[in-house]
Amino acid sequence: MKNTKFPTHTYSEWQQAAEKAIKGKSFEDTLKTPTIEDVTLEPLYTKDMLDRLGSYLPAQVAAIQHGKHQPSWLVSQEVTADSAAEYLTLMKDDLSRGNETVVYTGFHKFEWSDEQLTELAQLIVEYPLYFKLSGDDQDVLRVFDFIAPEKLSQLQGVIFSEEPVNAPDNVRTQLVDTIPIHHAGGTAVHELGVALSILAEQLVNNDFTETTKNTWIRFAVDTQFFQEIAKLRAFRVLWQAFCSAYGNETPKLPVYTETSVRSYSKLDPYVNLLRAGNSTFAAVLGGTDAHTVHPHDFLTEPDLSSRRIARNVQLVIKEEAHVSHVVDPAAGSYFIETLTKEYVEAAWNYFLEIENIGGYSEAIKSGWLTDDIQAKWIEREKNVATRKQSLIGTNIYANPQETVKNVKTDDSHIEYMTAKRLATPFEKLRAQSKAKNLNSAIILVEPLKNIKAQVDFVSGFLAVGGIEAKVSGHLQTAEEINQFLINENLDYAVLCGSKEAIANLVPKLKTEVNIDVAGKYPREQLNEWQQYGVNDTIYSGKHITSKLANILALGKEAL
Numbered sequence: 001m002k003n004t005k006f007p008t009h010t011y012s013e014w015q016q017a018a019e020k021a022i023k024g025k026s027f028e029d030t031l032k033t034p035t036i037e038d039v040t041l042e043p044l045y046t047k048d049m050l051d052r053l054g055s056y057l058p059a060q061v062a063a064i065q066h067g068k069h070q071p072s073w074l075v076s077q078e079v080t081a082d083s084a085a086e087y088l089t090l091m092k093d094d095l096s097r098g099n100e101t102v103v104y105t106g107f108h109k110f111e112w113s114d115e116q117l118t119e120l121a122q123l124i125v126e127y128p129l130y131f132k133l134s135g136d137d138q139d140v141l142r143v144f145d146f147i148a149p150e151k152l153s154q155l156q157g158v159i160f161s162e163e164p165v166n167a168p169d170n171v172r173t174q175l176v177d178t179i180p181i182h183h184a185g186g187t188a189v190h191e192l193g194v195a196l197s198i199l200a201e202q203l204v205n206n207d208f209t210e211t212t213k214n215t216w217i218r219f220a221v222d223t224q225f226f227q228e229i230a231k232l233r234a235f236r237v238l239w240q241a242f243c244s245a246y247g248n249e250t251p252k253l254p255v256y257t258e259t260s261v262r263s264y265s266k267l268d269p270y271v272n273l274l275r276a277g278n279s280t281f282a283a284v285l286g287g288t289d290a291h292t293v294h295p296h297d298f299l300t301e302p303d304l305s306s307r308r309i310a311r312n313v314q315l316v317i318k319e320e321a322h323v324s325h326v327v328d329p330a331a332g333s334y335f336i337e338t339l340t341k342e343y344v345e346a347a348w349n350y351f352l353e354i355e356n357i358g359g360y361s362e363a364i365k366s367g368w369l370t371d372d373i374q375a376k377w378i379e380r381e382k383n384v385a386t387r388k389q390s391l392i393g394t395n396i397y398a399n400p401q402e403t404v405k406n407v408k409t410d411d412s413h414i415e416y417m418t419a420k421r422l423a424t425p426f427e428k429l430r431a432q433s434k435a436k437n438l439n440s441a442i443i444l445v446e447p448l449k450n451i452k453a454q455v456d457f458v459s460g461f462l463a464v465g466g467i468e469a470k471v472s473g474h475l476q477t478a479e480e481i482n483q484f485l486i487n488e489n490l491d492y493a494v495l496c497g498s499k500e501a502i503a504n505l506v507p508k509l510k511t512e513v514n515i516d517v518a519g520k521y522p523r524e525q526l527n528e529w530q531q532y533g534v535n536d537t538i539y540s541g542k543h544i545t546s547k548l549a550n551i552l553a554l555g556k557e558a559l
Contacts, residue, residue: 011046013371020311026269030321035227037187037189037343038187038346039346042335045234046334047334048141050337050338053337053419056341060337060340060344061235061331063240063250064206064233064331064340065237065327065328066240067239067250067252067253067255067329068251068289068328069289069328071325072318072324072325073283073284073288073290073324075098075099075311076291076306077099077103077310078103078105079094080105081257082172083110083111084112084113088123092123092340095123098311098312100127101128102120102124102536104129104130104132106131106132106138108137108138109139110139111139112140112142114146117143117155119140120140121144121146121147121179124147124260125151125155125452127255128290129155129159130159130256131157131159132161133160133163134162135232141166144167152169152484154167154486155168155170155171156171157171157172158172158175158256159171159172160218172215173214174202174216175216175218176195176202176216176218177217178194178218179220179258179415182219182222183220183261183418183419184377184420185262185369185373185374185376185380185420187376188228188230188231188347189343189346189347189374190369190372190376192234192238192347193350193353193354193376194369196242197360198352198360199414200214200242201361202215208248209251212243213251214252216253216256216266217253217256218255218256218258219231219255219258219290220261220262221258221259221260221288222260222279223275223278225278225281226282226336226339228286229282229330229336230339231287231343232255232257232282232288233286233328233340234340234344234347238351241344254289254296255281255287255290256290256291256292256487257273257290257291257292259279259280259283259292259293261298261419262422262436263421263422264294264296264298265421265423267393267395267398267402267427268399269297269299269300269405271296271392272295272297273296273313274392276293280293284323284329286325286329291314296308296310297405298343318389318553354369359520380422380555384422385425385543386541387544391422391423394426394464395423395464398460398466400433401468404427404431425545429548429549429552432556433465433552434559435558436471436555436557436558437555437557438552438554439557440462440467440468440469440490440493440551441454441470441484441490441493442462442469442470442493442494443472443494444497445475445496445502446497447474450498451497451498454496454497454518455496455518461538461548462543463480464544465551465552467551469494478505478506478508478510479508481509482509482510482511485511485513486511491514491554491555492513492516492551492554493513493514493516494517494538495515495517495518497518499521504531505534506529507532508532509533510533512533514533515534516535516536516538517529517538518539519539520537520539543546
């Protein structure tokens with residue numbers, strides 16, 4: 001095997017083989033993938049493509065590697081408590097089990113005694129701190145008074161506060177927060193461009209060195225694995241270009257990340273574990289300095305078990321993937337390096353566009369930025385509604401028998417309560433299905449063995465809305481179908497079979513039941529069939545949320 005040599009092939013030869021495999025379909029439309037950021041992903045990335053970047057590539061890699069504080073990252077997991085005493089107990093336990101940051105989320109206001117603040121002071125001298133404070137919970141900042149003056153310089157960390165705060169020199173308090181842009185539905189290009197615009201605004205009439213020394217940035221990381229890696233890497237490159245534009249050396253700027261809740265769902269919540277693992281690995285490969293994993297039941301009622309699992313997501317990656325020993329694990333990847341460059345160019349152009357409008361505040365005030373982000377969010381929603389993008393357990397492979405917890409996000413995470421999530425319309429459908437009694441069926445006009453794939457598709461389509469349709473036996477004639485509809489007292493039915501078989505049966509139907517047919521049919525034919533009770537079709541690419549809402553509306557109110 002050592003002496004085996006494989007022939008070298010060119011991209012053109014590969015493309016010819018690929019075109020042959022897709023049997024005449026368009027190479028561009030079939031194998032190239034447009035992203036939500038209007039960047040086109042190639043089906044294959046090669047060394048030749050990377051070589052075309054020339055001297056830009058080593059400069060890009062150098063900017064990314066210079067920006068990292070250290071090869072590893074800080075595990076920064078939250079704990080939830082109802083009192084200062086409980087918080088200290090849980091945080092100490094968390095730190096002993098692999099957490100590496102004292103994370104305090106101060107949206108539950110605690111009464112801190114001097115003894116408790118002394119205890120907290122001992123923790124933040126030993127571990128970096130990450131405080132997230134609301135406007136009326138500033139009392140915890142008295143902790144700095146309980147630290148000996150000679151030890152204040154040892155403190156490291158960041159504070160996110162709605163109000164200006166005073167902190168020791170090495171604790172950064174000026175946040176560039178891209179998470180609100182992410183929660184509003186923004187793309188990677190939105191987040192990166194806005195980050196630069198916020199930075200530019202913060203530097204107006206302020207000293208560059210002093211301001212950047214006190215600044216940190218926060219990103220949410222979604223499940224588009226390679227795009228999210230490229231997003232974080234692109235920020236390091238953009239940050240260097242930004243500093244160069246100001247005529248300054250590039251200081252290190254800590255990048256804090258967390259798993260995005262955009263793809264989290266209350267439906268089949270254990271799938272959120274996979275989403276969290278995907279996002280976390282992307283954040284790590286992208287070069288995060290500190291990361292938070294939200295538990296899989298974050299949208300309902302996280303408990304000690306789910307928080308332990310969330311923490312272990314990071315620990316497993318650290319201990320088993322060994323990426324904590326490498327500054328930039330993605331360096332040299334044909335795909336990721338190319339995508340990073342494309343994001344850098346797109347984000348820089350977007351930053352300049354915002355600046356031409358008058359800067360970040362003006363872009364927000366005028367509504368321009370909100371409208372631009374909303375347009376992309378509508379596109380995302382459509383992709384999920386037509387199943388162009390999959391949410392496992394939510395818009396595909398759904399379990400209609402699942403009990404869904406309808407609990408609001410905890411008040412301690414108020415910033416996530418208004419976050420736009422792709423699963424929200426499907427959660428509403430599932431709740432609607434519990435309030436309705438819908439008697440439905442899938443009717444087989446041919447033997448099941450001949451149309452099983454079609455039947456499975458329709459069953460899965462309906463399951464997304466919590467609809468469990470009974471499946472008939474093979475009904476060969478319109479008379480049998482008419483009788484079945486009467487006997488079962490149905491509100492709704494779907495006919496499954498070949499187009500020829502359905503076309504022969506439909507004109508003989510006599511029913512008041514709302515009927516759809518499986519498959520895509522011309523509008524003219526459906527208009528003709530309406531007189532026989534056929535109203536619509538179910539097919540791949542159908543807007544699933546609006547269709548399921550219409551179907552559920554046919555049911556009777558549950559008692």
